[in-house]
Amino acid sequence: xxxxxxxxxxxxxxxxxxxxxxxxxxxxxxxxxxxxxxxxxxxxxxxxxxxxxxxxxxxxxxxxxxxxxxxxxxxxxxxxxxxxxxxxxxxxxxxxxxxxxxxxxxxxxxxxxxxxx
Numbered sequence: 001x002x003x004x005x006x007x008x009x010x011x012x013x014x015x016x017x018x019x020x021x022x023x024x025x026x027x028x029x030x031x032x033x034x035x036x037x038x039x040x041x042x043x044x045x046x047x048x049x050x051x052x053x054x055x056x057x058x059x060x061x062x063x064x065x066x067x068x069x070x071x072x073x074x075x076x077x078x079x080x081x082x083x084x085x086x087x088x089x090x091x092x093x094x095x096x097x098x099x100x101x102x103x104x105x106x107x108x109x110x111x112x113x114x115x116x117x
Contacts, residue, residue: 039069
């Protein structure tokens with residue numbers, strides 16, 4: 001009996017938290033950071049599972065070990081955020097908006113290069 005290849009989910013399935021293709025790209029980039037260890041070993045494992053298509057991102061957040069780590073890191077971020085001066089928070093907000101705008105422009109350019117669907 002041969003081993004069955006792992007089921008690979010399509011791009012939309014593993015980024016099932018949003019229908020917005022720009023937000024999907026940003027989620028994927030975050031998963032890539034986690035896969036490289038940027039969120040610690042637990043989130044690295046989660047990202048590997050999601051990016052390999054073995055679990056959707058939504059389902060991964062229901063795994064207690066992953067959820068606990070996401071919550072812990074979210075709380076750490078909130079603590080740092082609340083301690084930041086207003087100017088720094090505003091700068092980070094603008095940076096995030098610029099990142100979203102850049103991704104939208106990139107997606108638009110890619111779609112224009114392909115021609116009409």
